[in-house]
Amino acid sequence: MTPLLHVAHLRMVFDGLVAVDDASFDISAGQIKALIGPNGAGKTTLLNVISGLLTPTSGQVALADKPIHGLPPHRVAALGIARTFQNVELFPAMTVLEHVMVGRHLRSRSGFFAAALRLPGMRREERQIHLDAERYLAQVGLSAHADDLARDLPFGKQRLLEIARALATEPKLLLLDEAASGLSTREKKELVNLIFAIRDIGVTIFLIDHDMDLVMSISDEVVVLDHGEKIAEGTPHAVQNDDRVIAAYLGEEPVHA
Amino acid sequence: MRWFTAQRTFLAALLGVLLAAALPFVLLHGSAGPLLEQNNYWLGVFTFIAIYTILAVGLNLLMGYAGQASLGHAAFYGIGAYTSAILTTRTACSPWLAMLCGIVLTGVVALLIGMPCLRLRGHYLAMATLGFGWIVFIVMRQWEPITGGSSGIENVPSLAIGGLVFDHDVKCFYLTWALALLVLVISANIVNSRVGRAFRAVHGSETAAAALGVPIARFKVQVFVLSSMYAALAGSLYAHVVKYVNPSPFDFHASVSLVVMGCIGGMASVWGAPLGAATITLLKERLQLLPWRDIDVIIYGLILIVVMVFLPGGLVSGVQVAVTRLRRQRRTAAAREGAPL
Ligand SMILES: Nc1ncnc2c1ncn2[C@@H]1O[C@H](COP(=O)(O)OP(=O)(O)O)[C@@H](O)[C@H]1O
Ligand SMILES: [Mg+2]
Numbered sequence: 001m002t003p004l005l006h007v008a009h010l011r012m013v014f015d016g017l018v019a020v021d022d023a024s025f026d027i028s029a030g031q032i033k034a035l036i037g038p039n040g041a042g043k044t045t046l047l048n049v050i051s052g053l054l055t056p057t058s059g060q061v062a063l064a065d066k067p068i069h070g071l072p073p074h075r076v077a078a079l080g081i082a083r084t085f086q087n088v089e090l091f092p093a094m095t096v097l098e099h100v101m102v103g104r105h106l107r108s109r110s111g112f113f114a115a116a117l118r119l120p121g122m123r124r125e126e127r128q129i130h131l132d133a134e135r136y137l138a139q140v141g142l143s144a145h146a147d148d149l150a151r152d153l154p155f156g157k158q159r160l161l162e163i164a165r166a167l168a169t170e171p172k173l174l175l176l177d178e179a180a181s182g183l184s185t186r187e188k189k190e191l192v193n194l195i196f197a198i199r200d201i202g203v204t205i206f207l208i209d210h211d212m213d214l215v216m217s218i219s220d221e222v223v224v225l226d227h228g229e230k231i232a233e234g235t236p237h238a239v240q241n242d243d244r245v246i247a248a249y250l251g252e253e254p255v256h257a
Numbered sequence: 258m259r260w261f262t263a264q265r266t267f268l269a270a271l272l273g274v275l276l277a278a279a280l281p282f283v284l285l286h287g288s289a290g291p292l293l294e295q296n297n298y299w300l301g302v303f304t305f306i307a308i309y310t311i312l313a314v315g316l317n318l319l320m321g322y323a324g325q326a327s328l329g330h331a332a333f334y335g336i337g338a339y340t341s342a343i344l345t346t347r348t349a350c351s352p353w354l355a356m357l358c359g360i361v362l363t364g365v366v367a368l369l370i371g372m373p374c375l376r377l378r379g380h381y382l383a384m385a386t387l388g389f390g391w392i393v394f395i396v397m398r399q400w401e402p403i404t405g406g407s408s409g410i411e412n413v414p415s416l417a418i419g420g421l422v423f424d425h426d427v428k429c430f431y432l433t434w435a436l437a438l439l440v441l442v443i444s445a446n447i448v449n450s451r452v453g454r455a456f457r458a459v460h461g462s463e464t465a466a467a468a469l470g471v472p473i474a475r476f477k478v479q480v481f482v483l484s485s486m487y488a489a490l491a492g493s494l495y496a497h498v499v500k501y502v503n504p505s506p507f508d509f510h511a512s513v514s515l516v517v518m519g520c521i522g523g524m525a526s527v528w529g530a531p532l533g534a535a536t537i538t539l540l541k542e543r544l545q546l547l548p549w550r551d552i553d554v555i556i557y558g559l560i561l562i563v564v565m566v567f568l569p570g571g572l573v574s575g576v577q578v579a580v581t582r583l584r585r586q587r588r589t590a591a592a593r594e595g596a597p598l
Contacts, residue, residue, distance in 0.1 A: 074471055082468070085468075105470050115447045125451070165469065
């Protein structure tokens with residue numbers, strides 16, 4: 001079976017700095033896959049390439065056999081890849097519900113003209129967008145904050161909002177960049193439940209995180225990046241016992257044994 | 258009611274209609290002759306406020322919602338005015354058709370400027386429109402056989418619907434405000450829609466908007482084209498109301514004052530546009546009486562600084578913030594006293 005996402009010999013160079021170096025791996029549909037590695041290993045860069053924010057220096061990315069490297073981010077999103085951001089990227093002047101409504105952009109079509117004249121089809125669609133957005137907010141437990149400005153939310157809830165907004169695009173693949181960092185233990189537990197729930201509705205998940213307990217307990221497979229290079233890939237158990245992984249993490253936080 | 262996004266839009270529009278409808282009666286109270294054939298200095302000023310409102314709404318959308326600045330908007334205003342003037346005086350074209358031609362032509366020009374500039378991040382649009390503004394101004398002044406050079410074009414005909422010719426101040430006042438309100442309602446509708454949310458998202462974070470599937474370059478081009486077409490509509494109205502065009506209302510000063518208008522009115526709501534338009538128009542009327550040349554530019558600069566520092570969202574957002582604060586204070590006070598909310 002072809003993998004959902006196929007990454008081959010991916011290389012991303014910034015002014016001579018090699019951020020991602022010949023990385024190759026696959027993500028199969030329905031998996032929870034993790035990407036780990038020390039700070040500056042190139043994890044976020046890899047996500048940026050997959051989601052189209054960066055054009056790779058060389059190499060390929062294919063979603064269900066369709067090449068997507070070099071496509072602009074909105075096209076990648078339309079093909080079914082959604083993401084969250086390590087440093088949350090919210091719309092400061094918009095409410096929580098509006099964020100999720102923007103997430104419905106790809107799933108609705110009314111344009112300028114219909115909006116200007118408030119044609120009946122557009123009004124019907126607006127109501128639907130509203131309902132759908134409320135449903136996604138409820139899914140992450142933010143219904144009570146629907147009318148708050150997103151920037152007024154506590155940090156942990158901002159991360160959840162990013163997930164709701166990404167889910168609203170109905171992605172095939174969801175990329176989470178350090179969704180658990182900065183969360184309390186309780187929030188992390190809730191996040192883990194949410195991630196499982198998302199996987200259960202058929203969304204494949206590729207996540208970056210530094211919390212080894214969390215990563216090792218929820219992932220089906222783990223990819224390890226160090227200095228842009230893939231140094232290991234496999235089940236959590238295999239990766240934790242890999243010599244190169246242990247060496248890469250020496251001097252960093254220890255890999256959970 | 259269906260025509261409006263929300264109760265608030267409807268109420269704002271209703272208030273606008275009532276104010277606009279009542280003003281001539283107030284200003285002309287006690288004067289002799291049929292109402293529609295009156296001329297009055299203040300009605301003329303308010304007609305200009307309507308025209309500037311249309312311009313300011315466009316800049317509001319462009320700056321406040323797409324986060325882009327145009328430093329040459331007076332050029333689009335000018336293209337609208339000159340297209341109307343040229344077509345109606347040099348050909349048999351009717352004023353309404355000329356207006357439409359001006360709007361379409363301006364839209365095409367804006368598309369050609371916007372497409373290359375808005376694909377790139379950064380303020381290329383501001384620079385390109387600055388240059389474009391100069392070019393258009395020079396063409397207006399130098400292409401004498403067509404534009405009449407610095408002496409301009411006289412005897413531009415008035416707009417008319419059937420036998421109703423918009424030639425006196427009262428009629429022009431109603432015409433321009435009807436169109437200004439139409440533009441305001443349409444713009445409020447756009448803002449409160451999928452398209453408007455996409456604009457605001459792009460302004461908030463281009464990265465996040467793009468990652469959610471919003472084609473940011475296309476949306477920026479669309480709002481730029483729309484705002485330039487509003488400017489052309491305003492220009493055409495100007496030509497048919499004043500019945501005369503020359504280059505000076507469309508120079509760099511005008512572009513700057515338009516940007517200031519957009520900022521004063523506020524980026525938070527299209528309903529701030531009339532406020533910005535009124536402030537600048539009235540100020541200009543006063544400043545004209547002063548003996549110093551170019552004092553207006555200095556004043557605009559000062560206003561811009563004050564607004565940016567104290568009311569970054571413009572007058573309307575200032576009011577909104579004040580109201581929200583008051584409400585919150587009242588609510589916390591009520592909570593402290595243990596009163597039910
Ligand atoms: N846009 C960019 N321009 C230049 N260098 C970058 C850019 N993005 C990331 N880098 C560099 O690439 C390396 C990998 O960064 P990143 O992907 O953020 O690492 P990680 O997410 O694994 O911590 C770092 O050295 C970082 O400074
Ligand atoms: Mg990172």
